[in-house]
Amino acid sequence: MRDSEYLRSGQISQEEREFLEQYDPDRYKKPSVTADVVTLTVNEEDQLCILLIRRGGFPYKGKWALPGGFMEVDAESVTQAAKRELFEETGVKDASLRQLYTFSDPGRDPRMHVVSVAYTALIPKGSLKVRAGDDAWEAEVFKITYDVDGIVFQSGATQVREENLAFDHKQIIRMAIKRLRSRIKYEPDAFWLLRNKKEFAISELKAIHETILNEKLDTANFRKAFLRDYVETGKVKPLNKKGGAKRPAMLYDMTQDLLEEEI
């Protein structure tokens, strides 16, 4: 429930207390607020993937959309709502969840004025399983591919073009991918997409960067940057342990607050 620091502080006058008691919170018309989550991951073939749900009810019935839901007023922040949605939809708890942008055009939802706070979730490789959908929704993990006209979401035989998504979710997804691309160069986002943050090889991290940037990177240079930025600063430390298919690679461990999500 709501818990205001201000109220607990006890520094408020009798007059103000009365004001607050008499305040009518429904004096003005209010919009709805939802959290929409762009859930990204990397599959076994090192392709960037996204979780979409197929809407079981109106509006946009039958269309694919981002998972999301209404914020519970007086009970949670939009961030908590996003976290809750993500967990309900995927079962994943230790994902990166970062606020992306707030969309608020009055006409973006045909039912009413809905303000949507969009988030980007980065899910470790291999841990995004589709949950069996009920009649309200059906979920699916799509590969993100491109053709001349833009993004095409692919999952087995199913193909969804970005312009057929519900609401303004096309823009939200585009923004999320764009942001991830530009962040990956100087922020540790890629670590969140590792299969195992406690035991990983440099090549795995490099593969994730290559997936997101959609280009091959030089082994030696990637390595140097990794050692300089993360190992030498103590953000990541080498394990005395090796693993890998051919010549076993040195494994690393992600100690530290490297993965802390700043607001």
Added chain:
Amino acid sequence: MRDSEYLRSGQISQEEREFLEQYDPDRYKKPSVTADVVTLTVNEEDQLCILLIRRGGFPYKGKWALPGGFMEVDAESVTQAAKRELFEETGVKDASLRQLYTFSDPGRDPRMHVVSVAYTALIPKGSLKVRAGDDAWEAEVFKITYDVDGIVFQSGATQVREENLAFDHKQIIRMAIKRLRSRIKYEPDAFWLLRNKKEFAISELKAIHETILNEKLDTANFRKAFLRDYVETGKVKPLNKKGGAKRPAMLYDMTQDLLEEEI
């Protein structure tokens, strides 16, 4: 008023039309949504300044706060609300207005659950005048200064410490300044703070960078970077005109979509 692309498209079934007509938008409890604006500028002495208003009513009566106000449901987006607020408070229309972050803790406002979408406005030097406040509020432009405990806002005899601001506005302001600092190095934000975007000297732009970064920059290097990034790319073009106190400086003009605000 609300205008949904979806509804106008005419591609919706009878069934869906009925659904929408019968939909009860007040089925769930809703939060309020406000736009809060961190209005930054640079004064004649090249100091970073911020506009604050003194609250005339409860809650936080008498405290200094960011200008802001409720979004008008069904009529505008939060961005439009922010733009409106900014204009009402300052009379300025051609400012940079960029979304910063959305704050939504249930207890951040003692009256009710208020979701606040924060914006950063960058106002050209010299064009931020305080409007005479009525009894509802009083506005003032404060210099942003620092001491051991954090930010101190100063305006003549008035001193306001950041922890005495209303709501969670301390965090919002901190985030805005931090973001501006990191953006200034690679985004053209500084141009918005110029007194005159159509006729400016390199030294004026440099002074703004120095104000924001709080450090002296090398003339030659700043110059080279400016010519390379803006003049050679055609984003800015030299006028055949000079001006300045001592040796007159070459003036430049900001043609182009350099100032376009991407979403």
Added chain:
DNA sequence: TCAAAAGTGTTTCCCATACACCCATGC
């Protein structure tokens, strides 16, 4: 002619990139 600000040239050094090469393992 002097101070102040505009503007130029040059040197140095770092570091990203490129690329050639060696190493450890499974088969």
Added chain:
DNA sequence: GCATGGGTGTATGGGAAACACTTTTGA
């Protein structure tokens, strides 16, 4: 032994930083 991926060393070029210098104006 050889294919495969892991890991290393080094040469090079471009650009940021530092700084000494010249030019143009007002007073």
